[in-house]
Amino acid sequence: MMEIEEKYSAGIYSKRPIIIVKGKGSRVWDIEGREYIDCVGGFGVAIVGHSNEKVVETICEQAKQIIVCPTVFYNDKRAELLRLVAEITPKELSKTFLSNSGTEAVECALKIARKYTGKKEFIAMKRAFHGRTMGSLSATWKKKYKKNFEPLVPGFKHATFNNLDSVQDLITNNTAAIIVEPVQGEGGVYVADYDFIKGLRDIADDKDILLIFDEIQTGFGRTGKMFALEHYNVTPDILCIGKGMAGGLPIGATVAKPEIFESLDKGEHGSTFGGNPVVAAAAIAAIKYIINNKLPEHAKIKGEYLLDKLRRIESNVIREVRGIGLMIGIELRFPVKKYILEALKKGVLIHSSGISTLRMLPPLIITYKEIDMVIEVLEEVLKT
Amino acid sequence: MKLICPECGAEIILEDKPVENEIVECSECGAQLVVKQVNPEIILEVLEDIGEDWGE
Numbered sequence: 001m002m003e004i005e006e007k008y009s010a011g012i013y014s015k016r017p018i019i020i021v022k023g024k025g026s027r028v029w030d031i032e033g034r035e036y037i038d039c040v041g042g043f044g045v046a047i048v049g050h051s052n053e054k055v056v057e058t059i060c061e062q063a064k065q066i067i068v069c070p071t072v073f074y075n076d077k078r079a080e081l082l083r084l085v086a087e088i089t090p091k092e093l094s095k096t097f098l099s100n101s102g103t104e105a106v107e108c109a110l111k112i113a114r115k116y117t118g119k120k121e122f123i124a125m126k127r128a129f130h131g132r133t134m135g136s137l138s139a140t141w142k143k144k145y146k147k148n149f150e151p152l153v154p155g156f157k158h159a160t161f162n163n164l165d166s167v168q169d170l171i172t173n174n175t176a177a178i179i180v181e182p183v184q185g186e187g188g189v190y191v192a193d194y195d196f197i198k199g200l201r202d203i204a205d206d207k208d209i210l211l212i213f214d215e216i217q218t219g220f221g222r223t224g225k226m227f228a229l230e231h232y233n234v235t236p237d238i239l240c241i242g243k244g245m246a247g248g249l250p251i252g253a254t255v256a257k258p259e260i261f262e263s264l265d266k267g268e269h270g271s272t273f274g275g276n277p278v279v280a281a282a283a284i285a286a287i288k289y290i291i292n293n294k295l296p297e298h299a300k301i302k303g304e305y306l307l308d309k310l311r312r313i314e315s316n317v318i319r320e321v322r323g324i325g326l327m328i329g330i331e332l333r334f335p336v337k338k339y340i341l342e343a344l345k346k347g348v349l350i351h352s353s354g355i356s357t358l359r360m361l362p363p364l365i366i367t368y369k370e371i372d373m374v375i376e377v378l379e380e381v382l383k384t
Numbered sequence: 385m386k387l388i389c390p391e392c393g394a395e396i397i398l399e400d401k402p403v404e405n406e407i408v409e410c411s412e413c414g415a416q417l418v419v420k421q422v423n424p425e426i427i428l429e430v431l432e433d434i435g436e437d438w439g440e
Binding site for chain 1: 402403405406407409411412413414416431
């Protein structure tokens with residue numbers, strides 16, 4: 001299997017040496033039957049757990065009913081999902097464009113910001129990660145992702161995260177929007193200060209600039225609230241979401257104030273697969289599962305438990321433990337790869353943010369017993 | 385302890401003296417740096433791509 005993937009795939013991922021064939025809840029199994037606790041969670045997608053029963057049942061039922069229904073026709077599941085998204089997001093954000101991934105959600109946000117404001121420039125943040133398509137890549141910070149693909153979309157500047165003066169310095173009469181992740185994920189799990197997010201809203205209002213929140217990784221309970229914006233009591237003009245929204249099926253969504261979407265003319269944006277009935281039905285099931293099982297609360301309480309346990313690990317390898325809810329970064333003094341591979345050998349899957357930060361994005365249904373098992377493994381792996 | 389980022393020239397402040405091969409990040413430009421030498425003076429170098437995927 002490994003040889004086949006190596007031979008025929010584009011080869012752009014640094015692979016881990018296991019073949020995963022099954023998942024249930026917070027666990028996955030490899031082809032030889034070995035069990036792992038999954039703190040990678042499909043890069044934060046497996047919010048409701050692997051092969052969540054409600055999601056699986058819904059997908060099967062909907063697949064028998066209808067799979068393909070382009071957006072030029074109305075569809076019952078798409079309509080229900082759109083209404084549900086409007087109900088769980090701030091009331092001012094009542095219109096949604098459905099797509100298939102986070103980066104598409106960001107692309108849509110950038111386009112509607114330009115169209116609505118008639119302005120061209122964007123302010124993003126240093127350490128930001130918004131995706132790898134040309135618009136979202138332009139908003140992304142790291143040179144590694146960008147340097148070989150220039151020229152990118154013009155008009156992007158990067159301010160220092162958690163520094164309002166740095167944002168102010170970059171504003172011009174041509175600034176269309178500020179785009180920010182309330183918690184920077186790929187950049188190393190950095191939580192935005194309360195005053196920073198509040199200040200961004202004030203600056204945006206004062207200068208007639210749109211505020212875009214990228215909550216692709218922080219949304220749907222990950223940080224202990226349904227959306228991280230609730231920690232700040234701030235409503236953006238545009239909200240980008242995705243990841244675990246459809247229980248593991250590909251989805252992205254751009255949610256915005258109605259007047260912003262109304263600035264688009266018919267045909268100026270679109271998606272062949274966006275809002276297809278199977279994904280829409282899966283998203284309804286996943287969101288209802290998140291609400292009915294109070295997963296944001298689970299993330300808050302279990303996240304605090306996990307953070308506390310991690311901070312108690314005695315290790316001269318750890319520089320800092322930070323995070324919110326079940327979005328946690330463990331910054332090490334040395335490259336993380338060897339520790340990731342050691343943890344894997346001991347039955348725990350863990351990802352990285354940059355070269356030196358371990359990132360944990362487990363399913364929000366992870367149990368205390370599983371958290372304790374993860375801690376035990378990390379204690380062993382990081383003891384030297 | 386104050387060091388200078390070899391990528392952008394910004395000041396990097398460390399709480400403790402680093403050890404060889406330790407990773408340090410410049411908060412100004414985001415460059416990830418490795419401590420190549422600690423004696424007689426600390427030398428930082430920009431870390432070359434180590435072939436990991438870090439995205440999403």
